[in-house]
Amino acid sequence: MSRQGLPEWLSTALPDHAAAPEALAQSARQQVETMGLPGLRDEEWRWTNLRPIHRGNFKTAPGQTAPSVTEAQPAEALPLDNPVRLRFIDGMLQGIPDDLPSGLHLVSLSDADEATRTAAFSPTPAPSADDPNDALVTLNTAMAREGVVIDVDASSVIERPIVIEWLDGATDGAMSHPRVLIRLGQSAQASVIEQSESVGDQPSWRNSVIVSKIAANAALTHIALGLTGPARLSTERCFASLERDARYHSYNMQLGGQVIRREYDIQIDGTGAHSDLIGLMMPRGKQLMDTHTRIVHAAADTTSNEHYRTIADESGRGVFKGRILVERDSQRIQAFQSSNNLLLSDTAEIDAKPELEIYADDVQCSHGATIGRLDEEALFYLRSRGLAAAEARGLLIAGFAQEVIDEIPDETLRYWLTERVQAQLGQHPDVAEA
Secondary structure, three states: OOEEEOOHHHHOOOOOOOOOOHHHHHHHHHHHHHHOEEOOOOHHHOOOOOHHHHOOOOEEOOOOOOHHHHOOOOOOOOOOOOOEEEEEEOOEEOOOOOOOOOOEEEEEHHHOOHHHHHHHOOOOOOOOOOOHHHHHHHHHHHHOOOEEEEEEOOOOEOOOOEEEEEEEOOOOOEEEOOEEEEEEOOOOEEEEEEEEEEOOOOOEEEEEEEEEEEOOOOEEEEEEEEOOOOOEEEEEEEEEEEOOOOEEEEEEEEOOOOEEEEEEEEEEOOOOOEEEEEEEEOOOOOOEEEEEEEEEEOOOOOEEEEEEEEEEOOOOEEEEEEEEEEOOOOOOEEEEEEEEEEEOOOOOEEEEEEEEEEOOOOEEEEEEEEEEOOOHHHHHHHHHOOOOHHHHHHHHHHHHHHHHHOOOOOHHHHHHHHHHHHHHHOOOHHHHHO
16 A cells, blocks of 8 residues: 655644544544555555645645635626525635525534534544545544534425535635535435635645535435636545435536546435436546545445546546445345546546445446547438538537536526536537537
């Protein structure tokens, strides 16, 4: 096992006090010093090089009072009806809104009681000190200064979407380690949307963790939108635990960033629970976009559906690794996973590794991955209908992305994202000409 160790600048940045309960933070600091950061010889990281982080010499952002922080704004507000906005600038929460709908409770992590902070730093499954893949979660535990707790009362349906604006790079060379806890009571419903952007030209690094606890018969829709920021470095980990008949619907759309690594750990613990993991990654230039997913079916009569697509152009690199584990005696499971990937240039690269691990015999499970170029037969068909070659290719590329975008439940957000994807694809000659 090869670990890169901690860069000297990161070792000196470890705080004496963090948002986590003191005993937990102290243990995490000790583990971080021992574990270091994962390296290319660690199986879960062999396609993702953290060299830009090692060389970054990042520093903790100055806080809410810095002018660069208070003046930072997203490039464009999402087209949502009266959302509840939570703005993080370089990892620092810029206040809690006053006009909250009934049944929704928000508190900053630094103001939460110790039991709540303990819950925020206790994901399921818990990070392992012996697992290099958990090193960044442990680092987050050691260094988190701020975050937010989102609580939804039992039987409450929150119609207004909750938007978390991650605005990174307001301070040159800033790093942050925010932690978010989402708790839905029994039969509750809510939508959380992450909007990630760079607001500066210099590299920045956000190492965030989101822990979602979904009670019986509750439903959480979780949308992640990675937008502008050619120098943005982001390592993100999402944990979700599902009780009986709970639903977790995840949509992960990554369109920008230098190195973007996003991981999902879904623990399906209750009978009748269901999880959707839907995603689109579009690396270009020298961007690296990597998504790792792990779904554990730990109860009978549970289902999951996973569909990811990657469009890689220029020298961009896309990585998808998805693992489904069906535990012993978890019978009558339905779990389906697919990864479809499109290469638009000879220098682009895509790596896909679907995995199934099954310890029960009454299951319906499948997985598969495809990597290739545009379908020549489809091109021929469109050409035979009178379309020019560039127009036919452009329609196929846009249609490939659109099949994933159409899964997003909010119609207005679908149209908005479609425009962003088409604008990005327009940089490809075939799509621009079409």
